Amino acid sequence: MIFSSLTFLLLFFPITLLLYFLVPNRAKNIVLLLFSLIFYSWGEPVYIILMLYSILLNYVCGLMMDKYSDMRKHILIFGVCINLFMLGFFKYAGFLTESLNSVLGTFGISIPQRDIALPIGISFYTFQALSYLIDLYREKFPVQKNIINFALYITMFPQLIAGPIVRYESIEKELKHRIISLEKVGYGSLIFIEGLAMKVLLANQIGLVADELRALAGSLSVTSAWLSALAYFFQIYFDFAGYSTMAIGLGHILGFTFCKNFDYPYLSTSVTEFWRRWHMSLGTWFREYVYIPLGGNRVSTIKHIRNILIVWMLTGLWHGAAWNFVLWGLYYGLLLLFEKFILSKINLPKPIGWLYTTILVLIGWVLFSSENLSQCMQILSAMFGIGNVLFDTTSLYYLMTGGFMLILCAICSTPLLKWLKEKLLHFALGKLFLGCLYVVILALCILFLVVQNYNPFLYFRF
Amino acid sequence: MKKVISIEIALVLLLAGIMFLLLSTKEPRMDVTVEEVQNTFSSIKGDIAIDYADALRIRSQLGINPAEHDMVVYYSSAVDAMYVYEFLLIRTDENSIDALQSTLEEHIATRLEAFRGYGESQTALLEKAIIKQYGNYICLIVADEPSTWLEAVKELLEV
Numbered sequence: 001m002i003f004s005s006l007t008f009l010l011l012f013f014p015i016t017l018l019l020y021f022l023v024p025n026r027a028k029n030i031v032l033l034l035f036s037l038i039f040y041s042w043g044e045p046v047y048i049i050l051m052l053y054s055i056l057l058n059y060v061c062g063l064m065m066d067k068y069s070d071m072r073k074h075i076l077i078f079g080v081c082i083n084l085f086m087l088g089f090f091k092y093a094g095f096l097t098e099s100l101n102s103v104l105g106t107f108g109i110s111i112p113q114r115d116i117a118l119p120i121g122i123s124f125y126t127f128q129a130l131s132y133l134i135d136l137y138r139e140k141f142p143v144q145k146n147i148i149n150f151a152l153y154i155t156m157f158p159q160l161i162a163g164p165i166v167r168y169e170s171i172e173k174e175l176k177h178r179i180i181s182l183e184k185v186g187y188g189s190l191i192f193i194e195g196l197a198m199k200v201l202l203a204n205q206i207g208l209v210a211d212e213l214r215a216l217a218g219s220l221s222v223t224s225a226w227l228s229a230l231a232y233f234f235q236i237y238f239d240f241a242g243y244s245t246m247a248i249g250l251g252h253i254l255g256f257t258f259c260k261n262f263d264y265p266y267l268s269t270s271v272t273e274f275w276r277r278w279h280m281s282l283g284t285w286f287r288e289y290v291y292i293p294l295g296g297n298r299v300s301t302i303k304h305i306r307n308i309l310i311v312w313m314l315t316g317l318w319h320g321a322a323w324n325f326v327l328w329g330l331y332y333g334l335l336l337l338f339e340k341f342i343l344s345k346i347n348l349p350k351p352i353g354w355l356y357t358t359i360l361v362l363i364g365w366v367l368f369s370s371e372n373l374s375q376c377m378q379i380l381s382a383m384f385g386i387g388n389v390l391f392d393t394t395s396l397y398y399l400m401t402g403g404f405m406l407i408l409c410a411i412c413s414t415p416l417l418k419w420l421k422e423k424l425l426h427f428a429l430g431k432l433f434l435g436c437l438y439v440v441i442l443a444l445c446i447l448f449l450v451v452q453n454y455n456p457f458l459y460f461r462f
Numbered sequence: 463m464k465k466v467i468s469i470e471i472a473l474v475l476l477l478a479g480i481m482f483l484l485l486s487t488k489e490p491r492m493d494v495t496v497e498e499v500q501n502t503f504s505s506i507k508g509d510i511a512i513d514y515a516d517a518l519r520i521r522s523q524l525g526i527n528p529a530e531h532d533m534v535v536y537y538s539s540a541v542d543a544m545y546v547y548e549f550l551l552i553r554t555d556e557n558s559i560d561a562l563q564s565t566l567e568e569h570i571a572t573r574l575e576a577f578r579g580y581g582e583s584q585t586a587l588l589e590k591a592i593i594k595q596y597g598n599y600i601c602l603i604v605a606d607e608p609s610t611w612l613e614a615v616k617e618l619l620e621v
Binding site: 078 | 463597
């Protein structure tokens with residue numbers, strides 16, 4: 001189930017909320033856990049068993065670390081290895097076998113391979129579980145002895161399948177006691193509607209243009225290729241940021257405060273800044289649990305370069321088990337190295353920095369979204385005019401039909417609307433207008449969901 | 463020390479058991495082609511007069527846009543509205559499965575409503591219609607013996 005579905009909006013969430021608010025405080029976590037399990041099993045009736053195992057494993061490891069203090073390190077290593085094994089097996093076994101087979105095939109050897117479906121959200125909940133074990137080992141908080149609270153941390157439906165990756169220490173207190181007020185419900189609802197609009201009114205609409213143009217990858221003109229890249233550039237942002245915003249809104253409604261995951265990344269004036277603003281919870285996770293333990297930047301230059309490349313290769317792999325994701329990760333690793341060691345010595349004017357970042361991020365998304373390297377090369381060569389015409393009737397058609405959406409997406413990817421909203425909130429009439437506007441936006445989203453079948457969710461596979 | 467190791471072994475054994483259980487549930491093949499479905503259907507359809515539908519007919523008869531899905535193979539009667547035999551196999555993404563299931567259930571319900579009361583044989587066929595999901599596939603069968611057709615689909619998808 002996804003948030004931007006009628007089943008969630010009109011059935012699951014209203015029932016969850018009703019029960020959640022009706023039961024006494026001590027039963028709220030049980031209700032939330034129960035509904036989180038239903039939410040997950042809606043789409044993954046089989047793989048829920050894996051998630052339940054993950055809960056048991058990490059809960060027991062936590063208790064053992066607390067009880068047997070002389071074996072803390074041993075237990076941590078055991079917990080981390082089992083978590084990584086599960087993630088590795090279900091996410092990467094197919095990719096690894098396929099890659100090995102393509103090499104061994106030349107010697108006539110083939111390893112038997114079977115398709116294993118990726119359990120939804122496994123990358124997210126495994127990273128959350130790992131952060132719990134590692135931070136518990138670092139004694140950042142006491143062990144969670146209540147299995148309901150711990151299970152809720154792993155399974156909580158707002159952030160279960162697409163993040164943000166919530167670290168245990170940030171919601172430890174709220175798992176025990178949280179403030180649930182009408183004000184928070186109202187505020188959370190507004191944030192949720194904003195996220196829903198990003199997903200349904202922007203990502204889904206511009207995604208239609210992106211998909212149609214991508215299907216023509218072999219015959220794109222220069223303009224169409226740039227339009228295709230731009231459409232995907234906005235689709236992935238509004239898709240993922242929309243989902244994160246909905247998760248944060250739902251968190252507020254239920255009394256939790258989740259960390260911000262996006263901060264207008266397309267305004268960045270360097271690639272380094274872009275990654276400080278894009279999927280911030282993932283960046284923080286890799287910094288805390290991989291980059292810093294490897295030595296971060298407090299090591300020799302060679303080791304520093306190694307650390308950056310390792311982190312970015314893993315970031316790429318985290319996004320998907322395919323070579324284009326590894327290349328995409330390394331692409332960013334190399335860009336960050338370039339900025340750290342070369343570009344930092346040059347003071348680029350901000351507009352130039354923005355343009356350079358935007359173009360590099362656009363190219364990055366082409367690499368990211370291509371089904372294979374040949375499709376990626378087709379689009380990139382079309383973008384840079386290698387053997388393609390500059391403009392054709394397809395470009396004209398998509399400029400006419402998708403141009404408005406592109407402009408709207410560009411405006412919505414800046415803080416302009418937030419600024420306007422804050423201005424309006426200063427006036428009583430402005431508040432009334434905003435209230436009505438949010439109701440209209442919600443109605444529009446539901447209308448689009450009713451009449452339009454196209455409702456993909458790009459980050460599902462991660 | 464002993465207790466910790468024992469618990470760890472128990473956890474590993476439990477994981478092994480879960481993995482065995484999960485891997486013994488088969489996932490459908492994801493590389494089934496339109497031609498394979500057509501060949502399979504040709505071998506099972508017998509003398510039923512339904513033919514391969516193009517995108518326009520899929521849209522008009524089912525209200526489904528084939529461009530939005532990975533693979534759509536649909537057989538129905540192009541000319542005779544009284545002929546209710548149908549075969550449909552769609553491969554799509556996880557997010558569209560629920561919506562497709564509702565669309566197909568609605569399709570059968572509408573057809574049943576249309577025939578109830580006067581089209582006895584059509585009603586009988588529609589009442590035993592099968593809508594079945596296997597992973598990212600969804601299948602609709604309206605036939606005299608839908609389970610036979612379904613078995614062929616399962617064999618094709620390797621589930």
